[in-house]
Amino acid sequence: RTIAGNKLTGKSLLPLLDQEPNDKDGIVFGSQTHHEVTMYYPMRAVRTKRYKLIHNLNYGMPFPIDQDFYISPTFQDLLNRSRTNMPLRWYKDLKSYYQRPEWEMYDLKMDPDELKNLAYKPSAKDIVMDLQAKLLNWQRETRDPWICAPHGVLEPFQGNKDDLRCMSLDI
Known part of the structure; x- marks a missing residue:
């Protein structure tokens, strides 16, 4: 068309x-x-x-990470778990995301x-x-x-x- x-x-x-x-x-x-x-x-x-x-x-x-996603409890939990080497509740780690x-x-x-x-x-x-x-x-x-x-x-x-x-x- x-x-x-x-x-x-x-x-x-x-x-x-x-x-x-x-x-x-x-x-x-x-x-x-x-x-x-x-x-x-x-x-x-x-x-x-x-x-x-x-x-x-x-x-x-x-x-890139959108600000509303970055400040969300979900992403903050991902960041905190990554910093302390705790298991993630997501199938991707931060390195493979970034x-x-x-x-x-x-x-x-x-x-x-x-x-x-x-x-x-x-x-x-x-x-x-x-x-x-x-x-x-x-x-x-x-x-x-x-x-x-x-x-x-x-x-x-x-x-x-x-x-x-x-x-x-x-x-």
Whole structure:
């Protein structure tokens, strides 16, 4: 569907209120850039019925924590337990919450709590590559300005704004 010259790639969720999804509806894409202006942490994701792939575009920085979450009793308990090496009531520790790898991939059937990141496992290479290709195609289709991140930046080639290309940031 096109509105005001812009192609919309999303699908209505209304049919799911009346019927079960079919297999062709089994893929969902997600995008987050920041929660607030000070909480910049762009992520892109693709999820199928069985797998979830997350691309953390700012993986070199700690994941930001919203102030209302930080001051909550839940997070304060997590902080206090972490400081005193007490068992946590959560399946993630603070380090894995703050520091995330560039890629995360989980088998939701075998690991519904998303504890085992398979993104760098040789046995999951084909699945990861397939999901990465799907994610990249979606980013192209939606003209995602972060398509080149984190190792490149989208720039007009030789000043031509109609010819955008990824320019490498790697040295």
